[in-house]
Amino acid sequence: xxxxxxxxxxxxxxxxxxxxxxxxxxxxxxxxxxxxxxxxxxxxxxxxxxxxxxxxxxxxxxxxxxxxxxxxxxxxxxxxxxxxxxxxxxxxxxxxxxxxxxxxxxxxxxxxxxxxxxxxxxxxxxxxxxxxxxxxxxxxxxxxxxxxxxxxxxxxxxxxxxxxxxxxxxxxxxxxxxxxxxxxxxxxxxxxxxxxxxxxxxxxxxxxxxxxx
Numbered sequence: 052x053x054x055x056x057x058x059x060x061x062x063x064x065x066x067x068x069x070x071x072x073x074x075x076x077x078x079x080x081x082x083x084x085x086x087x088x089x090x091x092x093x094x095x096x097x098x099x100x101x102x103x104x105x106x107x108x109x110x111x112x113x114x115x116x117x118x119x120x121x122x123x124x125x126x127x128x129x130x131x132x133x134x135x136x137x138x139x140x141x142x143x144x145x146x147x148x149x150x151x152x153x154x155x156x157x158x159x160x161x162x163x164x165x166x167x168x169x170x171x172x173x174x175x176x177x178x179x180x181x182x183x184x185x186x187x188x189x190x191x192x193x194x195x196x197x198x199x200x201x202x203x204x205x206x207x208x209x210x211x212x213x214x215x216x217x218x219x220x221x222x223x224x225x226x227x228x229x230x231x232x233x234x235x236x237x238x239x240x241x242x243x244x245x246x247x248x249x250x251x252x253x254x255x256x257x258x259x260x261x262x263x264x
Contacts, residue, residue, distance in 0.1 A: 133254040140242045164202035168195040172230040
């Protein structure tokens with residue numbers, strides 16, 4: 052029977068030559084190549100997952116007070132006005148400078164998305180056009196509610212699922228429950244720390260201008 056050489060299989064002489072020359076056999080090289088591709092895919096998947104974490108936890112840098120430089124000085128509160136912010140989170144958010152100060156503080160805690168979500172819901176409820184409301188609702192859900200979204204807010208599973216169901220029939224109250232949850236979270240967590248922050252204490256302890264004689 053004539054001998055047919057299978058070009059796909061390494062021959063004994065070639066096999067030993069590859070070993071002597073330090074090169075791995077072809078079969079082994081194929082296995083290593085496949086393993087390398089699998090490892091690279093895992094690394095890419097991990098990089099994508101870490102990308103979300105990195106975007107949410109990227110250091111804003113600088114002191115929170117420096118973020119208020121763009122706010123007109125005419126909006127800066129008097130000591131009396133700033134003291135009223137301590138009465139409730141609602142009064143703080145109603146004041147333009149207070150809102151900016153609270154936002155700057157939340158940046159230092161990497162939780163600015165909570166306030167942004169709350170503000171987006173406030174704007175959403177002012178929309179009158181159903182088509183615009185639908186478009187805005189989908190954007191808010193994708194940005195703040197969907198799991199692993201870039202600005203995902205901290206919601207319990209019931210509230211998240213309830214809000215998801217509301218996307219099937221979008222109305223002005225679609226985000227009401229989620230908005231209340233986030234407001235309550237800020238009220239019990241971030242707001243008390245803001246009142247103890249250097250940023251707020253500097254405002255309520257600022258010296259009053261001396262009267263002109």
